Amino acid sequence: MRVAEALRVEAAQALPDAEAIHLDALEFVTPRLRRIYSQFYLSLVQRAPSLWSHVYRMTNEARPGGWTNRIRRRVERRDCQKLVDEIARIEPELIICTHFLPAEILSQQIGAGELSCPVWVQVTDYDLHRMWVHPHIDGYFATNSEVAFRMREQGIAPGTIHVTGMPIMPAFSRKPERAGCARELGLDPGVTTFLLMGGGAGIGGLSATARRVLDLPGKFQLIALAGKNEAELAKLQALAAAHPGKLAPQGYTNKVERLMACADLVITKPGGVTTAECLAMGLPMIVMSPIPGQEDRNANYVLEHGAALRAFDLPSLEYRLRYLMAHPGKLDAMRSRAQMLGRVDAAGRVIKTVLKKVEIHA
Template sequence: MRAAEALCRHAADFGGAAETIHLDVMDFVPRAFRKLYTDFYIGLVNKAPALWGYLYQLTHETRPDGSIERLRRAVERLNTTALRREIDRVRPDAIICTHFLPAELLSRMIRQERLACKVWVQVTDFDLHRLWVQEGMAGYFAANQEVAWRMQACGIAPERIHVTGIPIMPAFAAPPERSACARELGIDAGKTTFLVIGGGAGLGSLDTMAARLLALDGDFQLIALAGKNARALASLQALAARYPGRLFPQGFTDKVERMMACADLVITKPGGLTTSECLALGLPMIVNAPIPGQEERNADFLLEQGAALKAVDGVALEYRIKLLLEHPERLAQMRSKAAALGRPLAGRHVLERVLAAD
């Protein structure tokens, strides 16, 4: 969703040369299918992440022509007829898929000569699952060179692979000034600042995580982003009253780049979009509770590149924060490595390639 929204925003840079329409597949399927497709995934990664990891690898290794795979695709086709009708109505000049499900559906339409426009695929993680690779695609956009290498290993021609990064909002290409953003939040722009986004397995709830960190020695402040979780926000606000001037709870915002602009490090799950946003701003990370499969691969990439550390539990998080406070040069090194990986204009580069295609 966020990658698709980012592409729509970047289209404004082309002076009317591109009109974009964002279609969410789940808006064009029966309610029962949507609930199964989304709720099953969310429930599985939250309650049985190891099982999800097994299924991730199993579906990656399963032959596309196997009986189970054919049944799965048949069920998906039966539940997405409204989407295909909408595409027929819109008659687009090009389609960019930011999820493998529409790519798979459109691949079949291309084979049946029911779709004339070019279809492109934007992979939104630092890994490549087999389901992203579909016949008949005009081209693929990869997060980095390793993903591009994996695409070639799957049989995709090199000339159809473009290493652009993962599309993020244009705001990340023009970072706001730290002092201005700090004034908005009422925090000290000169003090070491950690941004905490969400809790996770082993680290506990947001308020528990924040309380553990605030108990550490050190001159630092925390921004805790609770999103739409009203209960978490209330707990954080109660905790902030005990630590005036050190903890700054925040609810839902569509200006997360302004909070990131105030931070020296982000504590987060390693989703493809969040990590891309951090890298665009040169923000190092401590990653926690990666979902087995795609998020584990994202975490591996960040750790290998030196742009992140990993905390498997609350004790590990405390240790890593203490380490970085005592060795600010280590944090500076991580920041430099994160900045080297950033691709803030990925969305623009994707659209340039699509618009330039014959």
């Protein structure tokens, strides 16, 4: 959704006289399918990550024409009829999909002669799962050259593949001033600051992690972002009272770039967009608790390029933080690598590419 919103904002700026719509596909599917793609998925990755790893691998390796995919597509066609109807009502001149579900539904529509506008697909991880690949798609946007390589391996025509990076909101390309952002949180801009993130749903036992970090020696500050997890936020607030001036707990915010502007290092799950935002801000990472499958691949990308370290549990997190505080040169090197990987212009590159292919001109 954050990638789609970034593209909507960019499109609205490029074409002020046109209408750019961000459509949340899950608002137009049956409650059953919505539960599978949201509640069931979150429950599975939290309670049975090994099972999710198996599902991810199995669906990636399944034959497109196999019986499991035929059954899945039949169910999705039935449960996505409202989405199909809403797109028909809007009559768009082009569509960019930032999730594989609408991409697959629209591919079927084009194949059946029921949709004629161009459809593009923006992959939102540093990996390519087979469920992103469909016929009748006008073009694909890859986050990096390896994803583009994997697209070609899947039979996608090279001329339809564009390496643009991950679209992020414009705020991340205009890094806010650190001192002002730090003062908003009651922090000292001159002190080393860690940002602990758990994603929009606040997954990952943030309060336990924050407690372990706060027990470390040395002068530093910690921002802990709980997202929409009210229970974790309450625990963090109680912890902040016991560590005055050292912990700044935060709930859900749409100003993550202001928190990142205060930070020297981010401790986070390696979601695709979060990873892209950190890189755009030139922030090194310690990645923790990746979801098996797509987030494992995201973690591998930043690890291989020297922009991150990986912590497998709280003791390994403590060790890495102690090491970085004792070796500031290592943190500086990771920051340089992150800055080299950051792509702040991805949304603009995507919109310019699609506009070149249709009769719409900025």
